[in-house]
Amino acid sequence: MTNAIDVNALTKSFGSFTAVHNVNMTVKKGEYMGLLGPNGAGKSTMLKVITGMLSPTSGSTSVNGIDCRDHRRAMETVGCVIETPECYPNFTPTEVLSYVGKLRGITGPGLNARIREVLDEVRMWEWRDKPIGKFSKGMKQRVTLAQALMPDPDILILDEPTSGLDPRGMVEVREILKGLKRDNRSLLVSTHMLNEVSEVCNSVTVIRRGQVILSDNVKELLRKNTGNVTLEVYVRNSITQEFMDALRRFDNVVAAERTDENSFTARFSGNDDREGIVELVKRHDLKLFSLNQKGSDLESLYLSLTGEEDKDDIR
Numbered sequence: 502m503t504n505a506i507d508v509n510a511l512t513k514s515f516g517s518f519t520a521v522h523n524v525n526m527t528v529k530k531g532e533y534m535g536l537l538g539p540n541g542a543g544k545s546t547m548l549k550v551i552t553g554m555l556s557p558t559s560g561s562t563s564v565n566g567i568d569c570r571d572h573r574r575a576m577e578t579v580g581c582v583i584e585t586p587e588c589y590p591n592f593t594p595t596e597v598l599s600y601v602g603k604l605r606g607i608t609g610p611g612l613n614a615r616i617r618e619v620l621d622e623v624r625m626w627e628w629r630d631k632p633i634g635k636f637s638k639g640m641k642q643r644v645t646l647a648q649a650l651m652p653d654p655d656i657l658i659l660d661e662p663t664s665g666l667d668p669r670g671m672v673e674v675r676e677i678l679k680g681l682k683r684d685n686r687s688l689l690v691s692t693h694m695l696n697e698v699s700e701v702c703n704s705v706t707v708i709r710r711g712q713v714i715l716s717d718n719v720k721e722l723l724r725k726n727t728g729n730v731t732l733e734v735y736v737r738n739s740i741t742q743e744f745m746d747a748l749r750r751f752d753n754v755v756a757a758e759r760t761d762e763n764s765f766t767a768r769f770s771g772n773d774d775r776e777g778i779v780e781l782v783k784r785h786d787l788k789l790f791s792l793n794q795k796g797s798d799l800e801s802l803y804l805s806l807t808g809e810e811d812k813d814d815i816r
């Protein structure tokens with residue numbers, strides 16, 4: 502079966518700077534792929550080559566088996582939103598979508614029906630006749646998503662669809678993306694948030710400095726990498742050396758450290774054993790004050806995948 506998207510040995514340079522270096526990636530039909538990487542990793546550049554906005558320096562990309570250099574044909578079944586496009590502020594969603602629909606060859610009564618469907622899908626029907634200029638960022642983002650959905654695409658390519666949104670806006674857009682799943686529809690979505698990938702996608706390709714670090718099934722990636730949990734525990738009385746020794750003898754504790762007289766951290770390699778820790782605290786006549794997980798599994802996994810030093814890696 503033909504893949505939805507194929508990226509073959511893709512390199513894209515700007516002058517002497519190589520933004521994407523020999524990248525291979527496949528998105529199968531029905532697959533929801535997250536393209537994960539820090540700022541400057543090359544996500545937008547890759548998506549621009551796939552959607553024909555940039556031509557490759559070497560290598561190739563194809564969509565449904567059609568080379569993306571044949572832009573018109575390749576994009577027929579694709580809906581995309583790359584970076585943050587501006588909508589005309591005086592236009593209403595209905596006006597913009599009717600324009601986009603006509604460009605995509607949708608005419609007659611089918612056009613209005615399709616506008617209704619996509620505005621329902623992005624939960625913007627009640628705003629259909631209001632000028633877009635008055636909308637919040639999240640609402641504008643949903644209108645751009647609606648534009649991408651107009652041709653009922655079997656491939657959706659979205660560049661950081663939740664970028665710049667507040668937490669509620671992010672949740673709404675993610676919920677909408679989940680609701681767009683169809684058996685034969687594929688999604689390629691870039692993000693720098695692993696939790697977004699784990700919520701929306703079933704596969705992930707991690708890129709850093711223009712190169713693929715790993716490509717995996719999301720569940721597998723999370724399964725292989727759980728167990729980096731560190732617990733931080735506070736007690737009301739003094740922690741003894743005997744207690745720390747006993748703690749270090751726990752099967753899956755890989756590191757344990759007293760952080761001050763009344764607190765310690767324990768890092769686990771498998772499932773964390775909270776009950777065991779509470780038992781041990783009791784057995785050593787310590788009084789538990791609090792027990793918390795430091796950071797989240799996803800945060801630490803993301804940092805270990807992308808490199809902590811790359812938080813603002815604009816080169």
Ligand SMILES: Nc1ncnc2c1ncn2[C@@H]1O[C@H](COP(=O)(O)OP(=O)(O)OP(=O)(O)O)[C@@H](O)[C@H]1O
Binds near residue numbers: 538539
């Ligand atoms: N037109 C261009 N000319 C020169 N350099 C560019 C151009 N477009 C991108 N770059 C560089 O290529 C690298 C990758 O940029 P890209 O926009 O693809 O990153 P990104 O992963 O999308 O980052 P972000 O998360 O910040 O959107 C960056 O170092 C950027 O400065």
Ligand SMILES: [Mg+2]
Binds near residue numbers: 544
């Ligand atoms: Mg980008």
